[in-house]
Amino acid sequence: MTQISIVVAFSRNHVIGRDGDMPWKLSTDLKRFKALTMGKPLVLGRKTFESFGGRPLPGRPHIVVSRGAPIAVAGVETAASLEAALARAERLAQDLGVDDICVIGGGEIYRQALPLADVLHVTHVEADIADGDTFFPPISDDLFEKQEEHFVPAGERDSYDTRYAIYRRKKPR
Numbered sequence: 001m002t003q004i005s006i007v008v009a010f011s012r013n014h015v016i017g018r019d020g021d022m023p024w025k026l027s028t029d030l031k032r033f034k035a036l037t038m039g040k041p042l043v044l045g046r047k048t049f050e051s052f053g054g055r056p057l058p059g060r061p062h063i064v065v066s067r068g069a070p071i072a073v074a075g076v077e078t079a080a081s082l083e084a085a086l087a088r089a090e091r092l093a094q095d096l097g098v099d100d101i102c103v104i105g106g107g108e109i110y111r112q113a114l115p116l117a118d119v120l121h122v123t124h125v126e127a128d129i130a131d132g133d134t135f136f137p138p139i140s141d142d143l144f145e146k147q148e149e150h151f152v153p154a155g156e157r158d159s160y161d162t163r164y165a166i167y168r169r170k171k172p173r
């Protein structure tokens with residue numbers, strides 16, 4: 001079965017976004033994000049897609065969830081619900097021969113996808129962000145267990161230290 005993986009970075013107080021963007025620069029984490037998601041279908045909300053400047057990330061088919069008009073951009077499909085997006089992404093993953101679908105935000109999509117996710121790739125950003133406006137929901141210990149975690153000190157082009165952790169669903173869906 002195709003795995004549903006959530007990929008997210010959030011602060012100590014669970015902030016993921018501010019004013020339509022991310023409130024940090026994490027170059028080291030972006031490299032890890034790229035390696036993790038390359039070649040896999042991405043499911044994302046319309047506002048997160050807009051935060052990319054209307055251009056998809058290269059090498060990954062995008063399924064954008066929106067109740068609005070289809071987005072006419074090469075490499076991008078639009079789905080009218082999260083369920084439709086996940087179903088389409090699963091077919092694409094099978095066609096591409098990859099094992100997972102990556103759900104990459106933002107807040108509205110994470111909230112709906114968390115109960116369905118098998119794996120969470122979380123970059124814990126070691127900061128409290130006071131003026132965030134978009135959040136990641138709490139991760140329930142009953143549903144998910146942390147499988148590994150490692151500390152990543154801030155490099156020259158990173159705003160903060162981070163801890164990269166992988167959580168896995170305790171019981172299969």
Ligand SMILES: NC(=O)c1ccc[n+]([C@@H]2O[C@H](COP(=O)([O-])OP(=O)(O)OC[C@H]3O[C@@H](n4cnc5c(N)ncnc54)[C@H](OP(=O)(O)O)[C@@H]3O)[C@@H](O)[C@H]2O)c1
Pocket residue numbers: 007008009010015016017018019020021022044045046047048049051065066067068079080081082104105106107108109110112134
């Ligand atoms: N830190 C991180 O890892 C991370 C990752 C991604 C994004 N972000 C940040 O998160 C923020 C954006 O998150 P957000 O919560 O504002 O928006 P979002 O989740 O990216 O997109 C919301 C939009 O998705 C569509 N949508 C949501 N649920 C739907 C459903 N069930 N059926 C159909 N369409 C649905 C709607 O689009 P329409 O209005 O077109 O109908 C809605 O307006 C930005 O600040 C971004 O930078 C952070």
